[in-house]
Amino acid sequence: MRSVTSYYNxxxxxxxxRLVSNPYCRLELETTLHFLDKYLPGKGLVLDAxxxxxxxxIELARRKHKVILLDISSASLEFARRQTNRAGFEGEIETTKGSVEDLSQFAANRFDSVLCLGPLSHIMTKRERSRAIRELVRVTKRRGILCVSVIGRLGAIVSHLEHLNEHIAYPFFKKFRDVGDYFGQYRFTATHTFLPEELRMTFKNQKDLRVLETVGLEGLSSGQEEKVNELAKNRKLWKAWLDTHYKTCTNPSVVGMSEHMMIICRKL
Ligand SMILES: C[S@@+](CC[C@H](N)C(=O)[O-])C[C@H]1O[C@@H](n2cnc3c(N)ncnc32)[C@H](O)[C@@H]1O
Structure with a gap:
């Protein structure tokens, strides 16, 4: 956990x-927001874990939600406070330090919606991930929405090909490929990547949750960064491609190949 914290610090x-650096990266942001707009109840209290x-x-505050942003990285929290003030949302966004594995600072059923966009991919054991999920569910109100996004294992493997990454021949790669675990030996930080069925089963097995949708955030564009960025220069073609993206990004095969995938659940 310390290495994850120091990486993000x-x-x-x-x-x-990261999410706005080019049209390919923006797909993750825009697709996530598209589905948050579809499922989150208007003007609620949201935990952004x-x-x-x-x-x-900030995007949620723009949409009239009140937000509590929790993170393990003090530097990220400080930065978030500055961005929040700059955007004029200091009254709408509160920040707090903590881990998704222990949300005891919040009462049960407190939030209308709970987001956990990324952290589950940095929790390295199944037991700890289960604890985090139980906590996320506990603080979500009955009938509330829980959205979790993670890094997809197959999409991450394809991105090694896309970047002609020599790591595919390194000893660690087999464990990453077969189990999904990478311990931050070279770049990035410790990460558990998910197969689509693993993500679905993890949430389907929670007795008080119903899975509403799974989404491939880069969808059919996954691993095609250069082509996507080129296509986005042509407005008409980009619009047509986005139409295809939104028509296909919930197809289970497309979810499975995506670099990032999101699961949307309702607490019963
Ligand atoms: C990939 S970033 C995503 C940030 C943001 N959710 C987004 O999508 O732009 C992952 C974030 O999760 C935080 N994080 C990692 N493990 C965490 C944990 N156990 N509890 C809380 N935050 C954690 C990191 O500090 C980092 O800010």
Whole structure:
């Protein structure tokens, strides 16, 4: 956990820019917001667990939600506070330090909606992930919405090909490929990547949750960063491609191949 914290403490600006750096990266942001707009009840109290530098918290405040942003990284929280003030939402977004594995600072059934966009992929054991999910469910109100996004294992493997990454021949790669675990030996930080069926079963097995939808956030564009960025220069073609993206991004095969996938659940 310490290495994850220090990674995000050192990479705050990179994380803030990550979702808007080009049209390919924006697909993750825009597709997530598209589905949050579809499922989140209007003007509720939202927990953005692992909200990092605050990109989604600010978007939610723009949509009239009140947000509590929780993160393990103090540097991200400080940055999020500055961005929040700059955007004029200091009254709408509160920040607090903590881990998704222990949300005891919040009462049960407190939030209309709970987001956990990223952190579950940095929790390295099944037991700890289960604990985090139980906590996320506990603080969600009955009939409330829980949205969780993670890194997809197959999409992450394809991205090694896309970037001609020599790591595919390194010893660690087999464990990453077969189990989904990467311990941050080279770049990035410790990460558990998910197969689509693993993500679905993890949430389907929670007795007080109903899975509403799973989404491939980059969808059919996954692993096609250069082509996507080129296509986006042509407005008409980009519009047509986005139409195809939204028509296909919930297809289970497309979800499975996506670099990032999101699952949307309702608490019963
Ligand atoms: C990939 S970033 C995503 C940030 C933001 N949710 C977004 O999508 O732009 C992952 C974030 O989760 C945070 N994080 C990782 N493990 C966490 C944990 N156990 N509890 C809370 N936050 C965690 C990191 O500090 C980082 O800010």
């Amino acid at each position: 050192k990479n705050v600006v990179g994380e803030w820019k 692992g909200g990092g530098p605050g990109r989604y918290a």
